[in-house]
Amino acid sequence: xxxxxxxxxIRNDKLGDxxxxxxxxxxxxxxxxxxxxxxxxxSYTKPMAEICPWIDSIIxxxxxxxxxxxxxxxxxxxKTLNFDVSIxxxxxxxxxxxxWLARVPERLGPATKIAQLFLxxxxxxxxxxxxxxxxxxxxxxxxxxxxLQGDRPLDSQEPPYLKFNQQEIIDLRQAYMDEHNIDNGYxxxxxxxxxxxxxxxxxxxxxxxxxxxxxxxxxxxxxxxxGPDELDIASRLSELMHGTSHNIYHSTEGLINFSRLxxxxxxxxxxxxxxxxxxxxxxxxxxxxxxxxxxxxxLRWQTLNSEEKRIYFTPDSYQGEGDMxxxxxxxxxxxxxxxxx
Numbered sequence: 001x002x003x004x005x006x007x008x009x010i011r012n013d014k015l016g017d018x019x020x021x022x023x024x025x026x027x028x029x030x031x032x033x034x035x036x037x038x039x040x041x042x043s044y045t046k047p048m049a050e051i052c053p054w055i056d057s058i059i060x061x062x063x064x065x066x067x068x069x070x071x072x073x074x075x076x077x078x079k080t081l082n083f084d085v086s087i088x089x090x091x092x093x094x095x096x097x098x099x100w101l102a103r104v105p106e107r108l109g110p111a112t113k114i115a116q117l118f119l120x121x122x123x124x125x126x127x128x129x130x131x132x133x134x135x136x137x138x139x140x141x142x143x144x145x146x147x148l149q150g151d152r153p154l155d156s157q158e159p160p161y162l163k164f165n166q167q168e169i170i171d172l173r174q175a176y177m178d179e180h181n182i183d184n185g186y187x188x189x190x191x192x193x194x195x196x197x198x199x200x201x202x203x204x205x206x207x208x209x210x211x212x213x214x215x216x217x218x219x220x221x222x223x224x225x226x227g228p229d230e231l232d233i234a235s236r237l238s239e240l241m242h243g244t245s246h247n248i249y250h251s252t253e254g255l256i257n258f259s260r261l262x263x264x265x266x267x268x269x270x271x272x273x274x275x276x277x278x279x280x281x282x283x284x285x286x287x288x289x290x291x292x293x294x295x296x297x298x299l300r301w302q303t304l305n306s307e308e309k310r311i312y313f314t315p316d317s318y319q320g321e322g323d324m325x326x327x328x329x330x331x332x333x334x335x336x337x338x339x340x341x
Contacts, residue, residue, distance in 0.1 A: 003032055003034070003035065003149070004032060004035050004084045004085045004106075004149070005034075005035055005036065005084055006035070006036050006038070006081065006082060006083045006084050006085070007028065007032070007035050007036070007037050007038070007083065007084065007085045007086075007087065008038050008039075008040060008059075008078065008081070008083040008085070008086040008087070008099075008104065009021070009024075009025065009028070009037060009038070009039050009040070009086075009087050009089060010039075010040045010086065010087070010088045010089060010090060010091070010095055010109075011039065011040070011041060011089045011090050011138075012040050012041050012042055012061045012090060012095065013042075013090050014045075014274060015044065015045050015048070015255075015274030015277070015278075016272065016273060016274040016276065016277040016301070017090065017134070018041060018045045018048065018049070019048065019162075019274065019277035019278055019280070019281050019304070020133075020134045020135040020138060020277060020301075020304065021089050021135070021138050022052060022054075022135075022161040022162070022281055022304065023135045023138065023139050023156055023157065023161065023304065024089060024135070024138035024139045024141065024142045025037065025039070025052060025054040025055060026054050026156070026157045026161065027139055027142050027143070027146075027153065027154065027156050027157070028054065028087075028142050028145075029053075029054035030054075030154050030157070031142075031146050031151065031153065031154050036056045036057065037054060037055055037056050037057075038055075038056065038057045038058065038059060038081065038083070039052075039055050039057075039058055039059070040059045040061050040095070041058065041059075041060065041061065042060070042061060042062050043060045043062050044255075045255075046058060046060060047254055047255040047256050048255055048256075048259070048278075051162075051256060059077065059078075059081075061074065061095075063094070065094065066093055066094055067094075068097075070094055071093075071094045071095075071097040071098045071101065072098075072101065074094065074095065074098035075097070075098040075099070075100075075101035075102040076102075078098055078099065078102040078104065079101075079102040079103065083102075083104050084104075084105060084106065085104070085105070085106040085107075085108070085145070086099045086104045086106070086107045086108065086109075087108045087109070087141055087142065087145055088107070088108065088109030088110070088115075088119070088141075089109075089137075089138045089141060091109040091110050091112065091113070091115045091116070091119070092113075092115055093113070093114055093115045093118075095115075096109065096115035096116070096117075096118040096119055097115075097118050099118060099119070100118035100119075106120065106121055106145075106148075107119045107120050107121060108121035108122070108123070108141060108144070108145050108148075109121075109122065109123075109141070110122070110123060110124075110125045110127065110137075110141070111123060111124045111125070112125065112126070112127070121144075121145070121148060123140065123141055123144045125137055125140065125141075127300075128294070128295060129294075130294060130295065130297045130299060130300035131299075132299065132300075133299060133300060133301070133302040134300055134301060134302075135302070135304060139156060158306075159280075159281070159283040159304055159305055159306055160281065160282055160283035160304075160305075161281040161283075161304055162259065162278065162281040162282050163282075164259075164260055164263050168260075169260065169263045169264055172260060172261070172263070172264055173188070173264035176261070176264060180221075180247050182221045182245070183219070183221075185219055186219045186220060186221040186245065187218065187219065187220050187221070187266040187267070187341070188220075188221055188223060188264060188265045188266050188267075189211070189214065189220050189221070189222050189223070189265065189266060189267045189268075189269065190222075190223045190224075190225050190249075190262065190265045190267070190268045190269065190270075190279075191207055191210075191211060191222055191223070191224050191225070191237070191269045191270065192225045192226075192268070192269070192270035192271075192273060192275045192276065193207050193224065193226075193230075193233050193234065193237050193270070194225075194226060194227050194230035194233050194234075194273065195271055195273055200271065200291035200293070200296070200324060201270075201271035201273075201289065201324065202271065202289050202324050202327065202329070203324065203325070204233070204236055204237045204240060205240060206324070206325070206327065206329045207237055207240075207269075207329075208237060208240035208241050208242075209329045209330065210269070210329040210332060210333055210336075211241055211244050211246070212241070212242065212243065212244060213329070213330050213333035213334075214333045214336060214337060214341075215243070215244050215245075216333075217333075217337040217341050218337070218341040220244070220245070221245045221246065221247075222241065222244055222245065222246035222247075223246065223247060223248075223249050223265070224237050224238055224241075224246060224247070224248045224249070225248075225249045225251065225258070225261075225275065226248065226249070226250050226251060227251055227275075228250075228251060228252055231248070231250050234248045234249075234250070235248065249261060255278075258275070258278075259278050259282070262275065262278055262279050262282060262284065263282055263284065265279075265284055266284075266285065266340075267284075267285045267286070267287065267336075267340055268284055268285070268286050268287070269286070269287040269288075270286075270287075270288065270289070271288070271289050271290070272288060272289075272290050272296060272301045276288055276303060277303060277304065279303070279305070280303025280304040280305045280310070281304045281305075282305075283304070283305045283306060283309060284305065284309065285305070285309045285310070285340055286303050286305055286309065286310045286311070287310075287311055287312070287313075287332075287336055288301075288303060288310065288311075288312040288313075289312070289313050289314070289324065289327065290312060290313075290314040291314065291315065291324060292314055292315040292316070292323075297314075298312040298314055311335065311336060311339055311340075313327055313332050314327070315327055
């Protein structure tokens, strides 16, 4: 059987979802290094796709519509590129229909929802049960595709998945500490209190209480990170950070610069957001907070970092899934300090 030459991978949802596709992309490129891998993504994740070593080209898709005209428009864009294969890591009706209209010969995706009617290769997954991490669901699809080609899947890559030049990061850390007059004896702890509009998160008071109690165990400097539209969140958190050494980092220079900065931290704390999954891909230590929601479990949205570099907390039941107040941040601080400090 001839090897696939042009492969289209679809993950056109949120930043965190895209970062959790990196292991699948890594395996696909490792298995078929001569193939051209194109990713279909929204424009705001494009900077991360541009530095992903396993992506050769990018198609931007910012449409969120089920209209037939939008599927037709996308199909024309896809058809001109003559793909041999498509792998839908995220499957929706519009994109599945577009692939069918574009007559992509092999169209693989999860056997879920009505979208599967337009796919000719399927894998039953039942992701809603959250039985494994999202990145494993993604790599399972790639492994299934490789098996369908008559090949034996190679071993998956170990973290980190995202890397920057080590000396560059050492220099960046020192420059940041010098700029903000941070003593070299301090550990850098990032807190990202924003949610990007998707994750249920701790309250600002809980984040502040967590930081204050962590600060009792060792010398810490907190960096309160904020996306372009989240400066107010970080500023309000800063007002609650009594007696802690901290400053605000407002990310206005793009995702790549923000990712480089995350590389300098000793610990990254947040809800299940895109920046958390960037931190996971960098294999830095993380603390994650998840709501008690079956579609948002710590297992399903597990970060990409090594097991010894991650810890998570979640309310203890699925009653009142949005109620993060049931998380005891003082107890969390104790466990975090024991693990990392």
